[in-house]
Amino acid sequence: MTDLTDLYKQVILDHNKNPRNFGRMKKADKVIEGFNPLCGDKITLYVCLKKNTLSKISFIGTGCAISIASSSLMTEKVLGMKIDESILFFNKIHKMLTSNDPINDDLGKLNSLAGVREYPTRIKCASLAWHALNQTLTSKDKVISTE
Amino acid sequence: MNSSSQTRKDFPILERNINNKPLVYLDNAASTQRPLSVINAVSNYEMNYHSNVHRGVHKLSELSTNAFESSRNKIKNYINAESEREIIFTRGATESINIVASSFGQSFKSGDEIMVSQMEHHSNIVPWQNICKKNNLKLIMIPISKDGEIILDEFAKLLNSNTKLVAITHVSNALGTINPIKKMIHQAHEKGAVVIIDGAQAMSHMKIDVTELDCDFYAMSGHKMFAPTGIGALYGKEKLLDGMPPYQFGGEMILSVNFKETIYNELPYKFEAGTPNISGVIGLGAAIDYLNNLNFDDIKKYELNLLNYLSEKLLQISGLKIIGKPKNRSGVISFMFDNIHAHDIGTIVDKEGVAIRTGHHCAQPIMDFYEVSATARASIAHYNTKNDIDVLIEALNKVKEIFS
Structure with missing residues (x-):
């Protein structure tokens, strides 16, 4: 068995304690809720899009350390990315969390989430925010406004 | 000790x-764990006398039917019910509550009230919510205090002549509160309401006597009292069960069938459509034996x-x-x-x-x-x-x- 510190890496503990881009956004182009009914983890993502780029992103929510840290790391990573690019990136993260393939080096800090592979019950915690974002970006629904 | x-x-x-x-x-x-006696009872049935229950004329069917019905008798004695006709085998406490909601609930009319406490498990909220929506009934919540106890004064105030049913848990699965159900049952009866108790959390910790409690229905879950999962029981007073329409339809719950009319079987079989969970029932019987020795x-x-x-x-x-x-x-x-x-x-x-x-x-x-x-x-x-x-x-x- 792996050690607990593989799951609760310093990066995770840090992003849980001080989540980045945490807060409500008043004028977001898209607002999406991610909910894990199993454990009650709930996050709301706010996204602004400019020329197919994620120009602003923030989130609020409650959840375990893994889900908060993953949301925080995600907002940091995808800020400024093209939509296509972030969808491709979602696929990489999804693969990293759910497969046993060797971990790709180009994921940077996000590699710290790979520890959940050893904890099948926690994979959903790590992927919640990513699924929420991916769903918004790939859906053809009209833009949801907070106004 | x-x-x-x-x-x-x-x-x-x-x-x-x-x-x-x-x-x-x-x-x-x-979920509680299983004692060896329950594991052995189930495995003995699977290895030595598995067969469908009731109606079979061969030896195996006789053996399995006897074991099956003796479990019913054990439960009846254990909870001090009046008759085996009052013990319905179900999938668990959830199904037990659903039977009462969807069958007994049919008698409720628009404007009738169903009371549910704030500390209920979803299984003792959602079935009532559903029947309330369907039949235009009012779902009334009995509030709890910060300490996690039902506020009895509020309960007394909320009870009225429109209250048709009160659904409360014996022991809260989230807080551990033991509710004063005997008193609440008495109060509800004074207003003419029927009471169903969710006993899922109580059975492994205390002896239950449905006659002494005078509850109308009591829902039990096998796997929370040292028996296997997927089996449970509903206790109901015979006169209430008698008046209730069947919950599911099919084999076992009938006396005679033709294309004009079907005559339903008597209690408890009226509520046990289809081949039952025989190994579960036998495991539940062994769990009752175990409880009896405590x-x-x-x-x-x-x-x-x-x-x-x-x-x-x-x-x-x-x-x-x-x-x-x-x-x-x-x-x-x-x-x-x-x-x-x-x-x-x-x-x-x-x-x-x-x-x-x-x-x-x-x-x-x-x-x-x-x-x-x-x-x-x-x-x-x-x-x-x-x-x-x-x-x-x-x-x-x-x-x-x-x-x-």
Whole structure:
């Protein structure tokens, strides 16, 4: 068995304690809720899009350390990315969390989430925010406004 | 009482390791473990006399029918019901409640009221919500106090001549509160209301006497009283069950069928359509035998002692809060840290071999009431020991260390 510190890496503990881009956004182009009914983890993502780029992103929510840290790391990573690019990136993260393939080096800090592979019950915690974002970006629904 | 060593030997699973540490099983409110006698009864049936019950003329069918019906008799005697006709086998407490809601509930008319307490498990809320929507009934919530007890004055005030049914849990699965159901049943009856008790959490901790309680229905879950999953029972007063339409239709629940008309079978078979969970029923019968050999006066004392020890030790951990403070508590303590989510607690203590439950415990209205999204819950059975609690406490200190 792996050690607990593989799951609760310093990066995770840090992003849980001080989540980045945490807060409500008043004028977001898209607002999406991610909910894990199993454990009650709930996050709301706010996204602004400019020329197919994620120009602003923030989130609020409650959840375990893994889900908060993953949301925080995600907002940091995808800020400024093209939509296509972030969808491709979602696929990489999804693969990293759910497969046993060797971990790709180009994921940077996000590699710290790979520890959940050893904890099948926690994979959903790590992927919640990513699924929420991916769903918004790939859906053809009209833009949801907070106004 | 020296419960631990001999009792623990009855439960083979308690011998195993989890993550290279001895298992500390404190998730009994979710499901209790099975004693060897239950495992053997099920396996003996599967190996030696499996066959469909009722109507078969061959030997195997006679054997399985006898074992099946003797389980019904055991339950009837154990809970002190008047007749086997009052014991319906179900999939569990959830199905037991659903039978009453969808069958007995058909007699309710627009404007009638159903009362449900704020501390119910979803299984004793949603079926009522559904029948209320369908038939335009009012669903009334009986409020609880911050200590986690039903506010009896409010209950008395809410009861009125429109109250047709009161649904309350005997023991709360999230708070451990033992509700004063005998008194509440009496009060409800005075207004002409029928009472259903969700007994899922009570059966493994105390002796139940439905005649003394005078409840109209009592729902039981096998796997929360040392029997297998997928089996449970509904007790109902015969005169009520008699007047109720069937819940499901098919084989077993009929006396005669032709294309003009079907005549339904008598109680309890009217409510047991289809081939039943025979091995489950036999396991449940063996669990009742096991319960019959326990001394619940001793067990109550032993468990209360353990719970007090647990609560004392938990409160010594700084930053830890216990949810609810009922005067009468059984089996369960929910707790949380301000800054550490319950799921992180669950994962870390699991590493130490400790099984506890984390989340909303299928009782979201309680979580809303306490304004929390999730709690950690330790729930005990008579086979737990002070050592189990010491291991949990040590593991919780590790949780604090990691998140310090």
